[in-house]
Amino acid sequence: MTRFQYFITSSLMFCMLFGSGVYGENQRNPVKTIRLYALDCSMIDMFDISAYSDSGQFDGQKKALADPCYLIRHPKGDFLWDTGWEQTLAETPGGLMTNRYHAVMARTLTDQLSDLGLKPADIGKVSISHAHPDHVGNANLFAGSTFIVNKAEYTAMFSEEARKRPARFKLYNDLEGADTILFETEHDVFGDGLVVINSMPGHTPGHSALMLRLKNSGTLLFSGDLYIISESRDLGAYPSFNTDKPETVRSMKKFEALAKKENARVVIQHEKADFLALPHFPAYLD
Numbered sequence: 001m002t003r004f005q006y007f008i009t010s011s012l013m014f015c016m017l018f019g020s021g022v023y024g025e026n027q028r029n030p031v032k033t034i035r036l037y038a039l040d041c042s043m044i045d046m047f048d049i050s051a052y053s054d055s056g057q058f059d060g061q062k063k064a065l066a067d068p069c070y071l072i073r074h075p076k077g078d079f080l081w082d083t084g085w086e087q088t089l090a091e092t093p094g095g096l097m098t099n100r101y102h103a104v105m106a107r108t109l110t111d112q113l114s115d116l117g118l119k120p121a122d123i124g125k126v127s128i129s130h131a132h133p134d135h136v137g138n139a140n141l142f143a144g145s146t147f148i149v150n151k152a153e154y155t156a157m158f159s160e161e162a163r164k165r166p167a168r169f170k171l172y173n174d175l176e177g178a179d180t181i182l183f184e185t186e187h188d189v190f191g192d193g194l195v196v197i198n199s200m201p202g203h204t205p206g207h208s209a210l211m212l213r214l215k216n217s218g219t220l221l222f223s224g225d226l227y228i229i230s231e232s233r234d235l236g237a238y239p240s241f242n243t244d245k246p247e248t249v250r251s252m253k254k255f256e257a258l259a260k261k262e263n264a265r266v267v268i269q270h271e272k273a274d275f276l277a278l279p280h281f282p283a284y285l286d
C-alpha cells in the first residue's frame with residue numbers, strides 16, 4: 001500500500017489524540033457500531049443527459065437523479081461523505097430551474113443532522129468524491145472538521161484557475177483553513193479498514209470512491225461520479241466533460257476489481273433507485 005498523507009495545520013499531538021480514540025469519547029450521541037445514514041441533499045431532474053456519454057449513448061434522454069450525502073457514524077467519530085447541493089436550495093420556492101435541470105431540496109442537511117441531535121460542528125471528518133458543486137455545496141459548513149481529500153483534487157480545488165470561478169469556489173473556500181489530510185492512493189478514515197477512500201481519478205483530477213464495511217450489511221462501494229447513473233456502469237459510458245479518459249477507464253477497472261474482490265453492494269450515488277433502496281433517513285444500515 002502506498003499511502004501518502006500529511007497534515008497541513010494539525011499538530012502531531014492532535015493527530016495522536018485522534019488515533020488513540022479520544023475523539024470518539026467526545027462524540028455527541030455516540031454509537032457502539034458503525035452506521036450508514038443516506039441523506040437527501042437534493043433531487044435533480046436532468047432534461048438532457050447526452051453529456052454523460054462521449055459516444056452518443058444517452059442522446060435525447062432525460063433522467064431524474066438523486067444527490068445524496070452519506071453520514072457514517074463510527075464509534076470513533078462521525079464522517080460525512082459528500083455534502084450535496086448548497087442548502088439554500090431548500091428555501092428557494094419551486095427549487096432551481098435552468099434550461100438543463102430542475103433541482104429541489106426537501107430539507108437542509110443541517111436540519112436532517114438535527115434529527116440525530118447533531119450539528120455540522122459535531123462532524124469530525126468530512127470528505128468528498130470530487131469538487132463539483134453538487135458534491136461540495138455545503139462544504140463550508142464543515143470548515144471546523146478534518147478535511148480528508150485526494151491530493152490531486154485539493155490541488156485543483158485551490159488552483160488559480162479554480163479561484164477564477166467564484167460561484168463554485170465560494171462553496172468550499174473555507175476548507176482551505178481546515179485541518180487537512182491529503183492522500184494519493186487511499187485513506188483508511190478510522191484506521192480499522194472499515195471506511196476506506198480509494199482514489200479513482202478521471203471524472204476530475206482526484207475523484208475518489210468510498211468503501212464501507214458494515215457488520216450486518218456487508219461491504220458497500222460508493223461510486224462518486226465514476227458512474228453517474230446505473231446505465232453508465234452497464235455501458236461503460238464516459239462523460240464528455242471528464243478531465244481524463246484513460247484515467248477514467250483505469251478507475252472503472254479498479255472499481256470493478258474492488259467490487260468483485262469485496263463482493264460489495266455497489267451504490268451509484270446519483271442513481272435514484274440505489275438511493276431509494278437504502279433505508280429512508282433517519283433509518284440506517286449497520
Ligand SMILES: [Zn+2]
Pocket residue numbers: 132134135225270
Ligand atoms: Zn455529481
